[in-house]
Amino acid sequence: MKTTVFKEIHEKLGAKMVEFAGFYMPIQYEGLSVEHLHVRSKVGVFDVSHMGEFTVKGPKALELLQYITSNDVAALHPGKVQYSCFPNGKGGIVDDLLVYSIAENDYLLVVNAANIDKDWAWVSQQNEKFGAEIANISDQISQLAVQGPLALKAMQKLTDANVIDMEYYTTQTITFAGIPNIVFSTTGYTGAGGCEIYFKNEDAVKVWNAVFEAGAEFDIKPIGLAARDTLRLEMGFCLYGHEIDDTISPVEAGLGWITKFVDHKDFIDKDYMLQLKADGLKRKLVGFEMIDRGIPRLEYEVCDAEGNQIGIVRSGTHGPSINKSVGTAWIKTEYSKIGSEIYIKIREKLLKAVVVKMPFYKG
Amino acid sequence: MFPENLKYSHDHEWLKMDGEIAIIGITEYAAEQLGDIVFVDVNTVGDTIDQNDVFGSIEAVKTVSDLLLPISGEIVEFNEELEANPALINSDPYNAGWIIKIKPTNVSEMDALLTAEQYKEEIA
Numbered sequence: 001m002k003t004t005v006f007k008e009i010h011e012k013l014g015a016k017m018v019e020f021a022g023f024y025m026p027i028q029y030e031g032l033s034v035e036h037l038h039v040r041s042k043v044g045v046f047d048v049s050h051m052g053e054f055t056v057k058g059p060k061a062l063e064l065l066q067y068i069t070s071n072d073v074a075a076l077h078p079g080k081v082q083y084s085c086f087p088n089g090k091g092g093i094v095d096d097l098l099v100y101s102i103a104e105n106d107y108l109l110v111v112n113a114a115n116i117d118k119d120w121a122w123v124s125q126q127n128e129k130f131g132a133e134i135a136n137i138s139d140q141i142s143q144l145a146v147q148g149p150l151a152l153k154a155m156q157k158l159t160d161a162n163v164i165d166m167e168y169y170t171t172q173t174i175t176f177a178g179i180p181n182i183v184f185s186t187t188g189y190t191g192a193g194g195c196e197i198y199f200k201n202e203d204a205v206k207v208w209n210a211v212f213e214a215g216a217e218f219d220i221k222p223i224g225l226a227a228r229d230t231l232r233l234e235m236g237f238c239l240y241g242h243e244i245d246d247t248i249s250p251v252e253a254g255l256g257w258i259t260k261f262v263d264h265k266d267f268i269d270k271d272y273m274l275q276l277k278a279d280g281l282k283r284k285l286v287g288f289e290m291i292d293r294g295i296p297r298l299e300y301e302v303c304d305a306e307g308n309q310i311g312i313v314r315s316g317t318h319g320p321s322i323n324k325s326v327g328t329a330w331i332k333t334e335y336s337k338i339g340s341e342i343y344i345k346i347r348e349k350l351l352k353a354v355v356v357k358m359p360f361y362k363g
Numbered sequence: 364m365f366p367e368n369l370k371y372s373h374d375h376e377w378l379k380m381d382g383e384i385a386i387i388g389i390t391e392y393a394a395e396q397l398g399d400i401v402f403v404d405v406n407t408v409g410d411t412i413d414q415n416d417v418f419g420s421i422e423a424v425k426t427v428s429d430l431l432l433p434i435s436g437e438i439v440e441f442n443e444e445l446e447a448n449p450a451l452i453n454s455d456p457y458n459a460g461w462i463i464k465i466k467p468t469n470v471s472e473m474d475a476l477l478t479a480e481q482y483k484e485e486i487a
Contacts, residue, residue: 028398033424229425230424293404318402318422320399325402
């Protein structure tokens with residue numbers, strides 16, 4: 001099992017450590033709900049060093065990225081970050097990712113920890129036709145996500161660059177905590193605002209200490225991955241292996257907004273997805289809220305009132321900020337309208353739920 | 364953490380005899396492992412259930428876990444306080460957080476349960 005450079009720090013803080021995506025990670029420190037609510041109200045720090053990072057550079061970089069990702073990379077300019085995914089050529093998704101435009105012909109891709117090897121093999125294989133300069137730097141880079149309404153205010157203390165006024169989904173390469181060339185972006189997976197910070201492993205402990213020192217007056221706390229999951233689900237953000245995987249296309253998974261069918265962009269599965277849309281989608285990702293009491297979980301059946309299966313649950317939880325049980329499901333299109341009544345089969349009982357608009361948390 | 368007057372099951376339930384009635388809940392250790400409990404689902408009141416069979420389930424934010432009956436018996440009462448406040452199991456697992464009361468059908472099954480000392484060793 002892999003570890004991040006922060007392993008000893010987590011253990012010293014008393015975190016509950018578990019294997020996640022092949023890494024030994026902190027799932028919880030104080031308690032899931034407390035940590036979740038702390039991120040929504042103040043500021044919390046996630047060790048997300050397990051995430052993967054690839055660099056894509058050179059004159060062929062844009063061409064490669066246009067072909068392998070679903071979003072329009074030509075719309076990016078240095079300083080912008082874009083959410084995207086890799087269609088897999090078979091109507092599914094290899095992974096979802098962030099594309100950072102660091103400078104002209106210089107991109108950083110951030111991918112899921114569980115998919116690093118698969119993604120790298122995929123990108124390398126596709127690149128044979130393009131010849132961009134690509135590198136997998138995942139093992140050299142650590143990352144902290146500092147999330148919450150007070151995050152940027154706290155982090156501003158550590159840099160002369162203006163970070164507090166950065167727009168959502170932008171990036172700068174800055175001197176941070178006295179360390180040059182740190183990639184800083186106003187991104188995250190919580191819907192609470194804040195930033196993500198990328199640095200070399202050797203600087204990691206220095207960054208951690210600086211972040212907690214600067215954040216002390218804002219009551220900064222370490223947050224486990226369990227709260228990261230409930231925070232993302234309250235926002236309706238996709239998680240690979242749940243809302244998206246190698247069997248569902250971006251257009252069916254509610255990711256039409258990052259799938260750009262524009263003339264200047266040819267990309268993997270473009271024709272397939274255009275056809276899918278022209279034929280009418282047979283299934284869709286929806287969010288739902290439980291009416292009866294019960295908590296939906298991955299792969300529970302979604303049924304109609306008669307108990308016929310019409311879909312499958314992809315995520316479910318009790319949301320600490322919304323104080324409701326909610327979930328996501330892939331469901332036959334005819335049941336996907338907002339307000340549609342559906343039933344979740346929980347321990348052989350059909351429990352009533354209703355399709356709602358995501359995000360669940362509207363803060 | 365392990366009251367001496369209780370009996371314990373391998374599945375982390377505790378049991379306390381009160382006259383003819385046995386009171387059942389889950390241990391502090393189990394509650395901690397589950398994390399924040401958000402829902403207790405018991406709809407077996409009135410049923411007679413065998414030892415180690417499922418009488419309900421307990422939902423934490425992250426996981427769901429079956430509740431197993433430590434000894435056979437008729438379920439006579441569910442702690443309805445838990446409907447409004449399931450977190451009682453986290454905050455007071457051995458008192459306010461009790462889950463059901465049963466009328467045991469075979470008290471000799473108690474012999475197979477663990478003492479506080481044995482349970483403590485088991486989870487160590």
